[in-house]
Amino acid sequence: MPVTTLDGHQINVNDEGFLADPKEWTDDIGKALAAQIGITLTDAHWKAIRFLRQDFETQGETATLRRVSTVGGIPIKELFALFPQKPAKKMAYVAGLPKPVGCV
Amino acid sequence: MSNTDASPSPAIVPDFDSEVGAGRKIAFICSKGNLDMAYPGLILANAALGEGAEVHLFFTFWGFDMINKKTMGDLKFTMLGNTATHMPQGLGGLPGMTAMATSRFKKSIADLDVPAVPEFLEQIVASGGHLWACRMSADMNKLTMEDLYDEVEGIISATDFIEKTEGFQLLFI
Numbered sequence: 001m002p003v004t005t006l007d008g009h010q011i012n013v014n015d016e017g018f019l020a021d022p023k024e025w026t027d028d029i030g031k032a033l034a035a036q037i038g039i040t041l042t043d044a045h046w047k048a049i050r051f052l053r054q055d056f057e058t059q060g061e062t063a064t065l066r067r068v069s070t071v072g073g074i075p076i077k078e079l080f081a082l083f084p085q086k087p088a089k090k091m092a093y094v095a096g097l098p099k100p101v102g103c104v
Numbered sequence: 105m106s107n108t109d110a111s112p113s114p115a116i117v118p119d120f121d122s123e124v125g126a127g128r129k130i131a132f133i134c135s136k137g138n139l140d141m142a143y144p145g146l147i148l149a150n151a152a153l154g155e156g157a158e159v160h161l162f163f164t165f166w167g168f169d170m171i172n173k174k175t176m177g178d179l180k181f182t183m184l185g186n187t188a189t190h191m192p193q194g195l196g197g198l199p200g201m202t203a204m205a206t207s208r209f210k211k212s213i214a215d216l217d218v219p220a221v222p223e224f225l226e227q228i229v230a231s232g233g234h235l236w237a238c239r240m241s242a243d244m245n246k247l248t249m250e251d252l253y254d255e256v257e258g259i260i261s262a263t264d265f266i267e268k269t270e271g272f273q274l275l276f277i
Contacts, residue, residue, distance in 0.1 A: 004115045017116035036117045065154060066217065066227065076230040085156030086120050093118055103147055104218045 007032035018093055022056060025096030034094045041094070045082050048074055052095040062092045064102040121156075128157040131269040133276045137169030139179035139209055139221075140186075145277040146224045153231040160272070161228070162265050163256075164238035167277075168245065171237060171253045176222050181209040222253070229255040236260050236268075 001012050001020045009029055012020040019025055019033075030049060034041050041049075051072035055063045065088045069076045083090035088100050130152045134145040145161065152159045169175040183189045183196030183205050195201060210220070219227060229235065237252055239261040249259060260268070 002116060006115050013116050015116070017118045036115060037120055064217075065231075066219070069227075070217070076227055080231060086154065088154050089118070090120060093120075102217075104150060104216070104224075 006036070018098060019096035022053075022096050022098075025053075029096060030094055033096065037090060037093065039083065039090070039094065042082075044074075044078070045094075048072065048079065048082060048091055049095045052091055052097060056095075056097050061102075062095075062097045062100040064088060064100045064104060066104050067102075128152075128155075129159075129269075129272040130157050131160045131162060131265075131272045131274050133162045133164060133274065134167035134170055135165050135277065137166030137175070137179060139181040139206060141277065142167075142170050142179055142221050143213070143218075145275070146221070146228065147218070148275065148277075149228055149233055150224070150231065153228065153233050159228070159233045160236060160269060161233060162236045162238060162260075162269075164241050168237065168241045168247070170221055171225070171235065171256050172245075172247065173251060173253060176225075176253060177220065179206075179221060181206045225253060225255065236265065238262070238265075 001014060004011060004013050006029065009026075009032070011024050011029065014020050017036075019029075031041055034045070039045065048068060051068060051074070052063055055067065055071065063072065065076060065079055068074055068079060068091070079087040079091070083094075092099050130149075132145045132149050134142070136142065145167075149159050149161055163171045169179060180202055182202040183191055184193070184202070186196070187193070189196075189205075196205075214220075218224070225235065235253070235256045237256050237259045239259050242248065242259045249256065252259075
C-alpha cells in the first residue's frame with residue numbers, strides 16, 4: 001500500500017488513491033481529497049459524506065447511490081449534481097471509504 | 105523536523121475523468137417483458153449512468169410492457185420454459201405457480217434493495233438516462249404516449265433509433 005502526503009497529512013492509500021484505512025480520515029482530509037478531484041465541499045456535499053461515513057460504520061460497506069438516496073434522503077439527481085459523472089465513486093473517495101461494491 | 109527517510113510518494117489521485125472513458129455512450133434495447141428479463145437492462149443502464157456514460161433505453165416488442173403504465177408494475181416471472189430454475193418443467197404449468205414464482209422473485213429483488221421496475225425507471229431518469237418507445241410496438245398494440253410511463257421521451261421508429269445512437273455501444277436484451 002503506498003503512503004502519500006496530502007495537505008500535510010500522511011495517509012495510506014490503495015493503488016487507485018482511495019484511503020486504505022477509513023479510520024485515517026478526518027474532515028480536513030476529506031476537504032483535501034475533494035480538492036484533488038476539483039470539488040469544493042458545500043453543506044450539501046457534507047450531508048452526503050456524513051451519511052456515507054455513518055452508514056459505513058453501521059453497515060461495514062460503502063452505501064450505493066440508491067442507498068444514499070433512499071436511506072440518506074438525498075435525491076439521486078442532486079448527487080449527480082454534487083459529484084458529477086461518477087457520484088458513487090467520487091463520494092466514496094472523498095469520504096475516505098472503499099468504492100461501493102453493490103450493483104444498484 | 106526534517107523527514108528525509110520516509111519520503112512518501114506524491115498523492116495518487118483516482119482517474120475519475122480520464123480521456124479514455126470520456127464521452128462513452130451506450131444504448132440498451134429492451135425487448136423482453138418477463139420480470140426477470142427486465143432487470144439486466146435496468147441494472148446495466150443504471151451502472152453505465154453511474155460511470156458517467158450517456159445512456160439511452162429503447163423499449164421494443166415485449167419490452168414495451170416495461171413502460172406501459174398498465175403492465176410495468178405487474179411483470180411476471182415464470183418457471184415455464186425456463187430450465188435455469190432447475191425444477192421439473194411440469195410444475196411450472198400448475199395453477200398459481202407463475203404467481204408464486206413472481207412473488208418470490210420480487211421478494212429476492214427487494215431484499216437486495218433493488219427497486220421495482222417503475223421505481224427503477226425513475227432512478228434511471230433521475231440519473232440522466234433517456235427512455236424511448238418503439239413506433240411499431242406502439243402501433244401494433246394501439247398505444248400512444250398517454251399509455252406510457254410519463255418519462256418516456258417519445259415514440260420513435262427503428263430508423264430514428266439507429267440515427268440517434270450513431271457511435272454508441274449497443275446492447276440487445
